[in-house]
Amino acid sequence: ETGVTQSPTHLIKTRGQQVTLRCSSQSGHNTVSWYQQALGQGPQFIFQYYREEENGRGNFPPRFSGLQFPNYSSELNVNALELDDSALYLCASSPGTGLTGELFFGEGSRLTVL
Amino acid sequence: DAKTTQPNSMESNEEEPVHLPCNHSTISGTDYIHWYRQLPSQGPEYVIHGLTSNVNNRMASLAIAEDRKSSTLILHRATLRDAAVYYCILSPNNNDMRFGAGTRLTVKP
Numbered sequence: 001e002t003g004v005t006q007s008p009t010h011l012i013k014t015r016g017q018q019v020t021l022r023c024s025s026q027s028g029h030n031t032v033s034w035y036q037q038a039l040g041q042g043p044q045f046i047f048q049y050y051r052e053e054e055n056g057r058g059n060f061p062p063r064f065s066g067l068q069f070p071n072y073s074s075e076l077n078v079n080a081l082e083l084d085d086s087a088l089y090l091c092a093s094s095p096g097t098g099l100t101g102e103l104f105f106g107e108g109s110r111l112t113v114l
Numbered sequence: 115d116a117k118t119t120q121p122n123s124m125e126s127n128e129e130e131p132v133h134l135p136c137n138h139s140t141i142s143g144t145d146y147i148h149w150y151r152q153l154p155s156q157g158p159e160y161v162i163h164g165l166t167s168n169v170n171n172r173m174a175s176l177a178i179a180e181d182r183k184s185s186t187l188i189l190h191r192a193t194l195r196d197a198a199v200y201y202c203i204l205s206p207n208n209n210d211m212r213f214g215a216g217t218r219l220t221v222k223p
Contacts, residue, residue, distance in 0.1 A: 033209070035213075041215065042201055042215055045210045045212070048210070056209055056210055090157050092157075100146050101208065102160035103150075103160060103208045104160075105158045107156055
């Protein structure tokens with residue numbers, strides 16, 4: 001059973017560019033959540049995808065968007081990058097939505113915006 | 115949203131028990147108490163969760179006050195690998211987990 005994998009692990013972009021981050025969920029998991037973690041802070045919820053539909057969103061602007069594919073892998077897209085978007089982006093999967101059990105996190109993609 | 119209050123940092127000696135407190139006086143009846151930890155350069159890792167009764171698993175124990183306004187995560191024998199930031203989170207489920215700043219645990223050999 002493979003865990004949650006994210007790519008790329010590190011990347012550097014310039015202000016105004018667009019970025020796509022990818023996540024493969026744990027086998028058998030149909031729910032993926034994305035979090036942003038700024039340096040020295042706890043992760044902040046961006047949104048969740050359940051069976052290819054957005055299923056809840058945190059306080060992030062529309063330039064943060066996502067997709068979930070039929071195999072339940074997911075993408076996070078950020079347009080018009082700003083300096084404050086520099087952060088660790090974490091993906092987490094679970095076997096369903098509305099559960100109380102364990103969220104399985106990947107190791108994250110570290111984005112630096114110059 | 116119900117908030118949690120945790121100490122910014124704690125220190126422990128290796129092989130001694132560690133009690134990590136969390137205050138949550140505004141907890142609602144449907145909120146579970148979730149604990150995650152984040153080791154350096156890794157994503158958060160699930161530790162334990164509970165609703166009303168104390169819970170035990172292979173990693174830790176969770177002691178929940180009778181009025182549910184506070185809880186304590188107990189690591190029975192701290193090891194150097196337990197050095198991490200520990201997050202106490204209130205949520206009715208794991209859909210939208212509101213992480214705070216957590217407690218940074220240092221384990222001294």
